[in-house]
Amino acid sequence: MTDKGIVIVGASHGGVQMAASLREKGYEGPLTMLTSEPDLPYQKPPLSKGYIKEPDPKPTILRPEKFYTDRNIDLRLGTEATAIDRGAGSVTLADGSSIACSKIVLAVGSRPRRIPVPNVDAPGVFELRTYHDSQEIKAAFDASGSVLVIGGGFIGLEIAATAAQLGKKVTVLEAEGRLMARAVSPTVSAYFFGYLTSLGADIRLNARVAGVRVSGGKASGADLADGTVIEADCVISGTGVVPCTELAESAGLTLENGIAVNEIMLSSVPEIAAIGDCASYVHWQLGRRVRLESVQNAVDQAKTAAAALLGEAAPYHEVPWFWSDQAEAKLQIAGLSDGSEEAVLRGNPESGSFSAFLFSGGKLRCVESVNKAGDHALARRLIAMEAEVTPEQAADPDFDLRGLVKRARG
Template sequence: MTDKGIVIVGASHGGVQLAASLREKGYEGPLTMLTSEPDLPYQKPPLSKGYIKEPDPKPTVLRPEKFYTDRDIDLRLGTEATAIDKVAGSFTLADGSSIPCSRIALAVGSRPRRIPVPNIDAPGVLELRTYADSQAIKAAFDASSSVLVIGGGFIGLEIAATAALLGKSVTVLEAEARLMARAVSPAVSAYFLAYLSGLGADIRLNARVAGIRVSGGKASGADLADGSSIEADCVISGTGVVPCTELAEAAGLEIENGISVGETMLSSIPEIAAIGDCASYVHWQLGRRVRLESVQNAVDQAKTAAAALLGEAAPYHEVPWFWSDQGEAKLQIAGLSDGSEEGVLRGDPESGSFSAFLFADGKLRCVESVNKAGDHALARRLIAAAVPLTPEQAADPDCDLRALVKQARR
């Protein structure tokens, strides 16, 4: 069968890595990347931090333009794919044209989730997904003295910390009883509550938004379910994301909290792979389907998908890791805390540098490190090698974790 090429939809961290891996593995066929954004693929983590606070920010590209031309990668900026034609083996684009292909990789990511309340779509309610979004937030910050952030997850808190350090009056509304409740342990939640409060942010927990206030045709705050209200010059919605599955659904792919893929990142149609925020897979340790939102996950899944698309399938068994920079505080997470039954602290939160070691069924599942990069690096090795570790050892600062890793390797 004639190879009509591979089309990658999405050109963020995962999509770019997938293209690079395909060429590194010797694939010489036609290779096309589509992205609806007008800029060369760029680093996404600075969106909530550096791109907002720098005087004249420019996106930091993942690879220079020469990378794509030298490898004969047809990178199409500002190009939106609207449909997959499985029969013809092609992509239909927004301008009505089509691209032939034999295999497809969907790296389409996720989009901001909007809470279903009145006026959530009002002008001035800002979200963060792209460089253009970050520049809209920067412009709003420049013209504002008060900022309201809806959502106490990673993105919301990163933006809130940035705003506070810029001297803004910041209020954060979190619907749950603690910050980052779905992602971190209570000890880490408590630390960041105290840290962000120390920056001057007004953190309100159990605060459910009933609607967005509008004045002069623009968002001007929020009404809460308890009857109170908050006025603000700038309103940010940071209430999580949902996977972009429209293309996949229309093509008949299985969907389960994202595009359902197997352990090699191939979908229910084996000529189509999916990676990153848009894909869900059965995690090798948890034994259930998960969808992870991190640069590491997208990049590592891209390497697995590249091999699978070239007939070199191998299961994806990487230890997931995440990070969040909130002001000067750095949170790093290794593993997944799902189902953890016991947690112990290594170090004192009062010192501003500590780790939470989380266990389930007597095994280390996850380590959350605050300003403790060494613990994070060791945690990734401990979990990957399934090194036997007790909660008592984890909590003992005199226990040499590095020695345990070396012993396990021997």
């Protein structure tokens, strides 16, 4: 069968790694990357931090333009894919044209989740997904003395910390009883509550937003379900994300909290792979489907999917890891805390440098490190090796975890 090429829909971290891996593995067929954004693919983590704080920020590109031209990668900026025609073997574009292909990679990511309350789409309510979004937020911050952030997850808190560093009066509204409740242990939640409060942020827990207030044609705060009124010059909606599944759904792919893929990142249609924020897979330790939102996950899944599309299948068994920079505090997570039954601390939160080791069934499953990069690096190895480490050993600052890694390797 004649190879009509591979189309990669999405050109963020996962999409760019996909193209790189295909060429590194010797694929010489037509290779097209589509992105609706006008800029060369760029780093996404600085969106909530550096791109907002810097006086004249420019996107930090993932690869120079020469990378794509040298490898005969047809990178199409400002180009949106609107449909997949499985019968014809093509991807339809917004201008009505189409690209013939034999295989497709969906690296379409996620989009901000909107809470269903009145005026959430009013002028002056900002969401963060792209460099353009970050520059709109930067301009709003420049013109504002007070900022209201709806959502106490990673993105919401990173933006709140940035606003506090810029001298803004910051209020954070979190609907749950603690910060980052779905991502971290109570100890780490409590630490960041105290840390952000020390920066001047006013954090309201169990705060249910009933609607966005509008004054003079723009957002001016929020009304809470308990009748409380919060006034602010601009409002940030940071209540998580949802996977972009429209293309997959229209193509008849199986969906389950995202685009369902197997252990080698292929969807229910083997000629179509999905990677990154939009894809759900059965995790090798948990035994159930998960959908992960991290640069590491997107990049590593791209490597697995590239091999699978070229007939070199190997299961995706990488240890997930994440990070969140909130002002000067760096949170790094190795593994998944899902189902953890016991947590022990290595170090003292009062010192501003510690780790929470989380166990399930006597096995180390996750390590959350705050300003403790060494613990994070070791944790990734310990979890990958499924090394035998006990809660007592993890809690003992004098116990040699590095030596345990060496012994596990042996």
